[in-house]
Amino acid sequence: MRSAWRTLGLPLLCGLWLLPAGGRAEGASLFAQLMTPPGQHVARVTYPIEALVAQLRGQIAADGEPGDGLPLVLIPLGRSLQRHTAGAAHYFEAPRVVVAVTGEPPRTDRPLLRDRLYLGYHEAAGVLEVISYNDSAGRFDFEIVDDYRDGATPRLRAANRGLCLACHQNDAPIFSRQTWDETSGSPTVARLLAAAGRDFYGLNWRHGVDVANAIDDATDRANRLSLAQTVWQHGCASADRAAAVRCRARLLWRTLLDRLGSRSGGRLADDPALAPLAAHWAQHWPDGLPVPNPDIPNRQPFAATLPWQALPTDPAELRRIADVAERFDPLALRAPLGHWHADDAATLPNVIHALGQFIADVDITALDHALRGAAGMRAESLTLECTRRLRPAREDLDCQHASGLALSARHSADRLRVDRLVLGARPARAVPPFLRGADGRFHPAGPAPRTPDGAALRRIELTPDSIRILLTDDLGPLRAHLDRLVADTLAGHSDALADAPLPRAAVPAPLLPLP
Structure with a gap:
């Protein structure tokens, strides 16, 4: 049975206006485009929140990172304008749900939502707040879904951008610094949430601070998007x-x-x-291009409670704790993190x-695959000087070339795992494993490592007498x-x-x- 909070709808605390009916498919935010059915012009926002989260999960690839590409926390005593909506006695029964998308798209025809979509849901207000990137505008849009509750038709609205930017001073999402003590990642907050006896929409909220950290990292990356656009458009x-x-x-x-x-x-x-x-x-x-600061100070709601004291549950005391001191207020101006x-x-x-x-x-995977078969590419085969050590289940390789190339790898059966690869002056990043192909040689399982000039390491050939690699200039x-x-x-x-x-x-x- 749905909580009674979903039947409550209170007026928003900021001015709103309805988004125009037309133009959804072009010029709209990623969220608006995702919520607009093909051939239609009005967004139909998925409800309830657990169904919306499931829909977003279908748009991303599982990545094994905290939150599996969709980190989520509950914040009962936060700094949202809606934090008092549930009433002082019910902060932990109707916490704010905060979701970030950090997963990559699984296919090239899926939208790139990573670091570009953030949701804040408060059941008592019947409101879903959205920060979503708008590709055509080159910025984040601030949007609100009104009437997001049982028995109503959710409506996507644009928020008063000027009011939002009072806290979101970088035109982008913000989040607290570590150790994220307002969130469900805090053992104290998690204990009080569990005591409320709710399943919180079946969402996976029980986890450590690593998931809150993933949201924090996402907002840091999101604030670099505006820097990129500034350099691209104006630089x-x-x-x-x-x-x-x-x-x-x-x-x-x-x-x-x-x-x-x-x-x-x-x-x-x-x-x-x-x-x-x-x-x-x-x-x-x-004086340098300023790097925006999306980090608001960490706030400990129960900092005044000593370890041997019981956590406060009195509504009046919780209401006092929910008040935000000036030094923690998101309205406080934040200096840049630095300058480029x-x-x-x-x-x-x-x-x-x-x-x-x-x-x-x-x-990038698709581009690398297309380049792999490019016609007319130049190729260079290099024979490496190697030290080879046989182990019970593998062979260890330590190889070098006069050009400066260096390779350390472990060979076992049909797999060659590269531990270190230097192509040029620096070690290569994230080298994929090399797998034995039908030709008996080893080929990268992902995008090929490249030299500073862009030549791709497409093949490693092992024989009892030698180890050779093939570099191809496939960028024509x-x-x-x-x-x-x-x-x-x-x-x-x-x-x-x-x-x-x-x-x-x-x-x-x-x-x-x-x-």
């Missing part, structure tokens, strides 16, 4: 339009290489194609990493596609490299399928 601005377009093409090229696994560094001034960006940075951000300076060696890698958040893992089709994007943008046939927001769809769509 390459130049009176020479062709130079501006080529600057964005260079950023996209370096971002794609980075996501494909090619590690390279350098400063802005080291790349001639990024000269417009270096000039704009010096003129408009001479043009002459800092970490700035360009930071920019590239932030832009890489607009490309899903499945997009990708270069050709980017050249076409430049030409199409300059001709006005595309805005992929124009001074418009960078959406995820604009990245893989022009590049796949490759010829």
Whole structure:
């Protein structure tokens, strides 16, 4: 039986206006698009909350991380405007549910929701608050689902953005710093929630602080999206339009290489194609581009309760505890976490990493797969100098090459597990296992590791006498596609490299399928 709280609906504490009926399929937030059935123009928000969470879970791939791509916490004594809605005696019977999407899409035709969708549900208010990225606007939208309760028709509305930004000062989601003592990750809060005797919609809320930490990490990444958009849209601005377009093409090229696994560094001034960006940075951000701070102070609701004392349950005392002291108020101005300076060696890698958040893992897997079969690629075979040690169930390999390449791996049966791989000056990131193919050689089970120049390590061949690797320059089709994007943008046939927001769809769509 549904709780009686779902029959209560109180007026919202911020001004709202109804989203227009038209334009849902284009120009709407990711959440609005997800909730709008094909061929219709009005969102139909899934109810109840457990059904909505299940729907979101169907949009992401399980990743084994805390929360399995959909971390969720309960916050009974938080800092939401709706925290008093249930009444002082019922904070732990009707806590706020906070959900973040951190999972990757399972296929290229699914939306990229990772770090881009956050829900806050309060049953007593019959309200679902939504922070959802809007690709066409290049920012987060703040939305509210009104009448989100039994017997009603939920309505998606846009919140008063100005009011929301008083706390969400970076136009993006916020969350508390560790140790997240307001959440169900706190043993004290979890004990009082359990004592309320509710199952809380069948949601999986019993866990440690690792799940709250996953939400905190997601909001940190989400706030970098605005930095990426700022650099993409405005950083390459130049009176020479062709130079501006080529600057964005260079950023996209370096971002794609980075996501494909090619590690390279350098400063802005080291790349001639990024000269417009270096000039704009010096003129408009001479003190550095500020890195937004999404972290509000951690608050311990029961900090005044000594270990040997009983936790307060009196409604008047709980009401007092629910009041937020000024030093914990989300309205307090937050200084930037730091600044990205043009002459800092970490700035360009930071920019590239932030832009890489607009490309899903499945997009990179599909791109790598397409490049694997590219015609006319150049290949180079290298014979490695190796020390080989036989173990009872495996062979350990420690190999080097005069070029600086280094490989440490464990070979067992049909699998080669790479423990360390150096391609160029730095170790490669997240090297996939190599599996024996039909040809008897070992091939990467995921996107191939790459050298700083982008050459892919496509094959490792083991024989009793030697170990050889195959590097291929398979990026010719990708270069050709980017050249076409430049030409199409300059001709006005595309805005992929124009001074418009960078959406995820604009990245893989022009590049796949490759010829």
